[in-house]
Amino acid sequence: MTRKYFQKHRPDQISAAGDPHWIFLTPAQAVDAVALDFQAYGPQPDLFRRSAPLILGKQCRITARNENWSGVSVLRGTTFDPVEDHHLGFYLIHVLETDPPDLNTLADICRQVFQTHTIAGPDRTGTISGIWTHAQMDRFICRQCGECCRTLDYETGCEESDVRRWRESGRTDILTWVQTRNISAGDSGPTYRIWVDPDTGETARTCPWLAPCPDHADRFMCTIHPIKPEVCRQYPFTAKHAAMTGCCGRFAAPTEPPVSRNP
Structure with missing residues (x-):
């Protein structure tokens, strides 16, 4: 996920502590961010197995995987055909863009993809519904x-x-x-x-x-x-983006004291 997809707000209605590290995404921005994740990091077989049922519903089947395939088959006509991982990410995004899920399901998808807390709800003004995503920067130790x-x-x-x-x-x-x-x-x-x-x-x-x-x-x-x-x-x-881009910092456990930002 990159900065350009996010609008920052302070979600007091969902963060009793007033945590400023929540990012509000409109549904379209959430789909764009998922697409960016799938495209930026290449095939992610484990993630595809977890997210495909949320995106495709009954239009997919999850079977035994191997080193070259995540085990996701997609309904085409009357049969379920396997989809190679390097095509599957694009297919999942195509379905998300053409047949968007309800907000709660989209929040579940974002939680799987970004590996952080997500909540479906209105924005700070209460006029737009979307997805709140926790940025995790409050726990980052550089x-x-x-x-x-x-x-x-x-x-x-x-x-x-x-x-x-x-x-x-x-x-x-x-x-x-x-x-x-x-x-x-x-x-x-x-x-x-x-x-x-x-x-x-x-x-x-x-x-x-x-x-x-x-x-x-x-x-x-x-x-x-x-x-x-x-x-x-x-x-x-997020911790996922750190791991995927080679960041050597770490993220403090929720029980650890607050940490300072990177210099």
């Missing part, structure tokens, strides 16, 4: 290894709010590394890419704001931490 800033594929887009914050802070040094794409017909506004080398026009392989910690040779720090992009603040978002 190792300060700098891996996500040095070698991982990070999201190269940033928010208008990021650019506005940098302008208001007078951080022209940051803005020189931001590429603006002009508005074209049908666009709601400009889009931005980070971090684009102002000298070469190429996207930097390593974040230009990453620096070694002076007191720890094996640790790194963000030199623009107070105003770093929202996409960086939200990474890795």
Whole structure:
């Protein structure tokens, strides 16, 4: 799941503690996020076995799996035909998009896919129904290894709010590394890419704001931490995304004390 699919609200109606780490998704955004998960990580046989019955209902059968197949067969005509895993993800998304399930079922699907708590319900204003998803960032403990800033594929887009914050802070040094794409017909506004080398026009392989910690040779720090992009603040978002993208941090157990955010 990437940041662009989410609208952040504070779901006081479902979080007695006022937990700010709940993200509201409209049904369409939830389906988009599931599609992104299926496409970004490649075949996920165990996940396909769990989610196929929720998405396809009686239109599928789950049988014994092997190393090359998740064991999911789909009803076509009068027979159930096996679907190879590298096609199954696209098929499941096609069904979700063309025949959306009810909200409670969609919440169950999101829970299976994102491996985090989800709840069906209205948004903060009470006018739109959708899915609340817990981002798990309140339990994330960063190792300060700098891996996500040095070698991982990070999201190269940033928010208008990021650019506005940098302008208001007078951080022209940051803005020189931001590429603006002009508005074209049908666009709601400009889009931005980070971090684009102002000298070469190429996207930097390593974040230009990453620096070694002076007191720890094996640790790194963000030199623009107070105003770093929202996409960086939200990474890795969930424990699943951390595991799937090679993040070396860990997530505290619910019984552990609150932890600080990554630097």
